[in-house]
Amino acid sequence: xxxxxxxxxxxxxxxxxxxxxxxxxxxxxxxxxxxxxxxxxxxxxxxxxxxxxxxxxxxxxxxxxxxxxxxxxxxxxxxxxxxxxxxxxxxxxxxxxxxxxxxxxxxxxxxxxxxxxxxxxxxxxxxxxxxxxxxxxxxxxxxxxxxxxxxxxxxxxxxxxxxxxxxxxxxxxxxxxxxxxxxxxx
Amino acid sequence: xxxxxxxxxxxxxxxxxxxxxxxxxxxxxxxxxxxxxxxxxxxxxxxxxxxxxxxxxxxxxxxxxxxxxxxxxxxxxxxxxxxxxxxxxxxxxxxxxxxxxxxxxxxxxxxxxxxxxxxxxxxxxxxxxxxxxxxxxxxxxxxxxxxxxxxxxxxxxxxxxxxxxxxxxxxxxxxxxxxxxxxxxxxxxxxxxxxxxxxxxxxxxxxxxxxxxxxxxxxxxxxxxxxxxxxxxxxxxxxxxxxxxxxxxxxxxxxxxxxxxxxxxxxxxxxxxxxxxxxxxxxx
Numbered sequence: 276x277x278x279x280x281x282x283x284x285x286x287x288x289x290x291x292x293x294x295x296x297x298x299x300x301x302x303x304x305x306x307x308x309x310x311x312x313x314x315x316x317x318x319x320x321x322x323x324x325x326x327x328x329x330x331x332x333x334x335x336x337x338x339x340x341x342x343x344x345x346x347x348x349x350x351x352x353x354x355x356x357x358x359x360x361x362x363x364x365x366x367x368x369x370x371x372x373x374x375x376x377x378x379x380x381x382x383x384x385x386x387x388x389x390x391x392x393x394x395x396x397x398x399x400x401x402x403x404x405x406x407x408x409x410x411x412x413x414x415x416x417x418x419x420x421x422x423x424x425x426x427x428x429x430x431x432x433x434x435x436x437x438x439x440x441x442x443x444x445x446x447x448x449x450x451x452x453x454x455x456x457x458x459x460x461x
Numbered sequence: 462x463x464x465x466x467x468x469x470x471x472x473x474x475x476x477x478x479x480x481x482x483x484x485x486x487x488x489x490x491x492x493x494x495x496x497x498x499x500x501x502x503x504x505x506x507x508x509x510x511x512x513x514x515x516x517x518x519x520x521x522x523x524x525x526x527x528x529x530x531x532x533x534x535x536x537x538x539x540x541x542x543x544x545x546x547x548x549x550x551x552x553x554x555x556x557x558x559x560x561x562x563x564x565x566x567x568x569x570x571x572x573x574x575x576x577x578x579x580x581x582x583x584x585x586x587x588x589x590x591x592x593x594x595x596x597x598x599x600x601x602x603x604x605x606x607x608x609x610x611x612x613x614x615x616x617x618x619x620x621x622x623x624x625x626x627x628x629x630x631x632x633x634x635x636x637x638x639x640x641x642x643x644x645x646x647x648x649x650x651x652x653x654x655x656x657x658x659x660x661x662x663x664x665x666x667x668x669x670x671x672x673x674x675x676x677x678x679x680x681x682x683x684x685x686x687x688x689x690x691x692x693x694x695x696x697x698x699x700x701x702x703x704x705x706x707x708x709x710x711x712x713x714x715x716x717x718x719x720x721x722x723x724x725x726x727x728x729x730x731x732x733x734x735x736x737x738x739x740x741x742x743x744x745x
Contacts, residue, residue, distance in 0.1 A: 320701075324693040328734035345706060356701040362711050363700045367692075367721040370525070372739035414736065417569050417743070421576060424494050 282402040284337040285330040286311040286395075289319045291349040292384050293341025299388035307392040308399040311339065319343070319380075320353025324364050327378065334411050337377040337402040339394070344382040354382070376401040377408065468496075474503050481600050483510040483583070487520040487731065488571040492564035501577040506600065508612075510593075512586040512681050514573040515611075516691070517731025519586070521570045524730050524737035525722060528568045529744050568743040572731045582611040586681035586728055589667050613666035615686050618678055621665045624650045633704035637717025640676060651677045652702075657717075657724060662688065662695035681728045690734045692725035 288294040294315045300307065316322060319342025330338045340357060348354040361380040368378050381394050482504040488494055501507055512518040523531060536542065536549055554561040573579050583596055596612045599605050606612075619625060628650040638655040645651070651658040651672065658677035664685050671678050684691035705711045718724055726733050 324697045325688070325690045325734070328690050328693050332734040332736075355706045358706070358708065359700045359703045359711050359715075360697055362708065363696055363715050363718065363721055366715070367696065367725070370720075370722045370738070371733075371735050372741070373735070408739070410735070410739070413739065417737065420565075420567050420569070421494060421571070424491055425498065428495070428498055
């Protein structure tokens with residue numbers, strides 16, 4: 276466990292509402308926890324569930340999505356799509372062992388700088404209580420069981436130039452599944 | 462011509478002397494790893510053959526459970542098992558001066574490319590013979606795509622589906638029906654009828670055999686090249702079409718998908734960006 280660990284939360288904020296609220300919070304000099312990394316998207320409906328999973332796989336401890344209130348979406352329907360996806364995503368994440376508090380969808384309108392502060396502070400404190408998720412280091416730990424055999428084989432091939440000795444086992448640190456090229460890099 | 466190689470015959474071959482090796486199956490034991498490593502050493506091309514090699518296949522669903530849970534069920538709990546002595550397979554057994562070894566049973570199920578460098582993939586559970594023939598032709602004539610390619614069309618199944626004309630432009634799903642509890646119309650788009658068909662996010666090339674057999678696609682060909690996480694993509698495609706805008710109503714409709722992991726990652730949990738359920742207790 277890293278000393279002085281701080282939660283890292285990836286926050287996908289929609290341009291028209293939540294991102295603007297964050298802006299307002301800034302202009303209003305509101306203080307809140309600095310643990311979010313904000314990524315601006317044009318609409319919460321743009322959030323592909325793959326982004327959420329990739330964020331966790333890359334080391335995020337939490338993912339927050341901020342969008343416009345129902346009926347207020349700049350593109351009319353996008354936030355409903357985000358809601359529908361989020362409802363099943365939280366079940367999927369829970370079935371995969373990721374606690375519910377790590378994934379959150381909130382409607383925060385452009386005028387709600389205060390609400391943004393409340394939501395971020397609340398989420399950071401909940402994730403802090405849960406502890407680090409740290410998937411990259413978990414992947415490394417899981418893959419130790421495969422490294423043992425490979426090292427053994429490398430040791431036994433003693434000087435012979437096999438394509439094995441020139442080629443490390445696939446490093447799974449940050450997998451982008453389905454993209455064989457990145458997975459086969461040494 | 463039938464051939465029967467022993468491991469020592471393969472070990473005796475020169476490195477990279479085999480033109481192409483097609484390997485099927487997911488990797489879970491140390492023996493499977495060893496064979497994969499050996500074949501990689503001796504082959505110019507490695508082709509991951511089938512869903513298991515490509516993405517873990519159905520065996521990868523075991524990544525939802527700890528190794529000990531699985532062994533406990535199989536050797537202690539299963540209905541037809543009587544094992545009062547609590548016996549378990551052991552990796553090593555010494556009998557006098559003789560030692561018998563069993564492969565290690567890993568904590569994690571892996572796809573082939575999570576263990577060795579893979580050149581090409583032939584998807585499917587099971588792959589289509591036509592695809593296999595085309596792949597062999599490509600190897601023999603040297604007309605292969607860039608390394609890492611999946612040797613199947615790079616389009617979604619919907620594009621080739623015989624029912625495409627009845628797929629609505631604006632899909633609105635009011636209910637997810639279980640195939641065995643409803644009558645399936647053989648002419649109309651399965652999604653339009655409310656059945657969980659993974660066609661929109663699944664690669665084509667299978668000949669749509671399931672659809673033609675009046676059953677929805679279960680996603681065995683995996684994703685197209687533009688998708689990183691197959692299960693997440695199909696989740697996205699299907700849930701965004703749910704015909705409700707209010708949280709409780711959405712949840713009610715989504716109850717028609719009781720097992721999202723099993724449904725969306727049936728053939729590819731090893732390739733989920735999360736790879737495996739978090740928090741399982743691993744054992745040696």
